[in-house]
Amino acid sequence: MDCIFCKIVAGEIPSKKVHEDELVYAFHDIHPMAPAHILVVPKKHVPSLAHVVAADEGVLGRLLATTARIAEEQGLSQGYRVVISTGPQGGQTVDHLHLHLLGGRQMHWPPG
Ligand code: 5GP
Ligand code: ZN
16 A cells, blocks of 8 residues: 555654554654654554544544653653644645644644
8 A cells, every 4th residue: 555654654664763552653753843743643544533433443542642641751741732634624645544743832723
């Protein structure tokens, strides 16, 4: 399958790994939008949040819990933001579900 994040999970494209377990993989975003910008993805290819099915609920929980743990490990004690771009109008550019963990600066609302 021609999916960048599947290739990163498989080690076929290099990445700066932050975490790996049997369900999820986390790595630094190649174009960081904040001092800390980490992507947390399921190892299984799920195209987007809109494609999630009941059988994926376990991995969704793992993704969120892992993101919180990584934020703590990265020292983001002042807070952080988690973003899931979904579909064209959501600004999704890679069609493999991913959580953006952003931190290390003040976040603003509304987002772009
Ligand atoms: P989206 O735009 O779908 O919300 O997020 C995709 C993210 O993947 C972007 O922030 C982009 O910088 C990141 N990205 C795209 N290709 C690569 C890559 O090959 N390696 C890494 N580490 N990040 C990537
Ligand atoms: Zn994929």
